[in-house]
Amino acid sequence: MRKTIFLAVLPIAITAMQLAGCGNSTHPQDTIKVGLIVELTGDMPAVGASSRNAAELAVGEINAAGGIAVDGKTYPVELVIEDNASKPDQSVAAANKLISQDNVVAIIGPNASLGAIPAAEIAEFNTTLLITPWSTNPKTTLDTSSGKPKSYVFRACYTDPFEGRVLARFATEKLGAKKAAVFYDVASEAPKSQADLFRQTFAELGGQIVAFETYTTGDRDFSAQLTKIKSAGPDIVFLPAYYNDVGLIAQQARRAGIKQPLVGSDAWSSPELIKLAGGAVEGDYFANHYAADIATPAAKKFIDAYAGRYGNTPDDVAALTYDAMGLLSAALKKSPALDRKAVRDAMAAVADYEGVTGIIKFAPGSGDPVKSAVIMQVKGDKFVWVMNAAP
Numbered sequence: 001m002r003k004t005i006f007l008a009v010l011p012i013a014i015t016a017m018q019l020a021g022c023g024n025s026t027h028p029q030d031t032i033k034v035g036l037i038v039e040l041t042g043d044m045p046a047v048g049a050s051s052r053n054a055a056e057l058a059v060g061e062i063n064a065a066g067g068i069a070v071d072g073k074t075y076p077v078e079l080v081i082e083d084n085a086s087k088p089d090q091s092v093a094a095a096n097k098l099i100s101q102d103n104v105v106a107i108i109g110p111n112a113s114l115g116a117i118p119a120a121e122i123a124e125f126n127t128t129l130l131i132t133p134w135s136t137n138p139k140t141t142l143d144t145s146s147g148k149p150k151s152y153v154f155r156a157c158y159t160d161p162f163e164g165r166v167l168a169r170f171a172t173e174k175l176g177a178k179k180a181a182v183f184y185d186v187a188s189e190a191p192k193s194q195a196d197l198f199r200q201t202f203a204e205l206g207g208q209i210v211a212f213e214t215y216t217t218g219d220r221d222f223s224a225q226l227t228k229i230k231s232a233g234p235d236i237v238f239l240p241a242y243y244n245d246v247g248l249i250a251q252q253a254r255r256a257g258i259k260q261p262l263v264g265s266d267a268w269s270s271p272e273l274i275k276l277a278g279g280a281v282e283g284d285y286f287a288n289h290y291a292a293d294i295a296t297p298a299a300k301k302f303i304d305a306y307a308g309r310y311g312n313t314p315d316d317v318a319a320l321t322y323d324a325m326g327l328l329s330a331a332l333k334k335s336p337a338l339d340r341k342a343v344r345d346a347m348a349a350v351a352d353y354e355g356v357t358g359i360i361k362f363a364p365g366s367g368d369p370v371k372s373a374v375i376m377q378v379k380g381d382k383f384v385w386v387m388n389a390a391p
Contacts, residue, residue: 035098037109042086054318058325091115095122113137133320154367164197181211181234194240247276291385323355
């Protein structure tokens with residue numbers, strides 16, 4: 001369904017890109033305007049709320065420290081927030097507005113790949129730096145027509161191919177799984193990509209995929225697919241789904257008699273998952289971008305500040321958004337001017353940035369960082385660190 005929507009809005013998006021491309025690419029010299037596209041409404045509001053909170057925290061800290069000096073002048077940072085409602089077409093509209101009307105120097109977000117991929121197309125066309133905190137799909141940073149990396153698009157997180165390998169190795173080497181079932185949303189970019197990559201890597205490691213079932217965004221009854229999965233007798237079920245789907249699927253899986261471990265992707269990472277699942281994911285595992293219970297000093301400082309301001313421990317989306325803002329801040333401090341190309345070139349030169357989610361290092365010519373993952377387990381009302389997974 002979402003794929004259909006995206007295709008339908010492409011002609012409109014192209015026209016909008018052309019209009020935006022005629023806009024002023026220089027920045028008014030009073031503040032540094034930074035656009036933030038987040039999922040405040042729609043299917044995953046917890047993701048958007050975490051991202052907005054972290055971005056506002058980062059901007060508050062930057063401005064409290066006096067702002068950012070560029071070419072001999074110090075500027076405060078001004079955050080311009082757009083809600084994409086977790087939809088591709090609204091991500092396109094938000095990116096066009098931020099670039100052509102608000103005249104931002106760079107964009108942070110969207111988080112989910114279904115919005116990040118089309119927004120990244122707009123940013124690339126309009127030569128405006130975009131850093132997505134949480135989008136793991138290769139299409140976000142890759143020009144699919146040329147096969148080469150986009151020049152203006154970066155991410156703070158690892159990618160789907162890396163995550164697929166990490167989870168397949170964890171399932172075989174740590175859980176001893178020889179047979180796996182896969183169940184994913186065929187209409188959502190990141191879960192589809194993760195499902196394909198897990199299947200490939202699990203098979204390469206000698207495992208057998210005994211069921212490969214799909215559902216579509218908005219489905220509420222998964223009984224037919226879960227019956228097939230149970231009959232196939234897997235050792236684990238790989239469920240690369242967003243947190244808002246996992247709770248209902250897990251409850252129906254347990255009622256169907258599936259007792260094997262569920263293994264998920266980073267899309268499980270919102271604490272809302274535990275409330276929605278009602279105990280159905282107790283003891284299950286997922287890959288994540290950082291673990292609050294083994295925080296480094298840099299991460300501990302962020303966690304304390306976030307918890308002090310918002311009253312809860314930040315999830316990985318918050319941590320990655322804070323890192324994306326940190327990467328942009330580091331680029332701005334190195335930039336010789338406040339125009340978009342200068343800021344993009346400075347971003348490409350940022351090396352070994354120490355973030356909340358670890359050391360972020362970009363391969364030459366790529367917007368994809370080389371960084372580690374962690375495996376988390378659901379225990380009670382918490383996510384608990386299990387192990388690190390290096391690239």
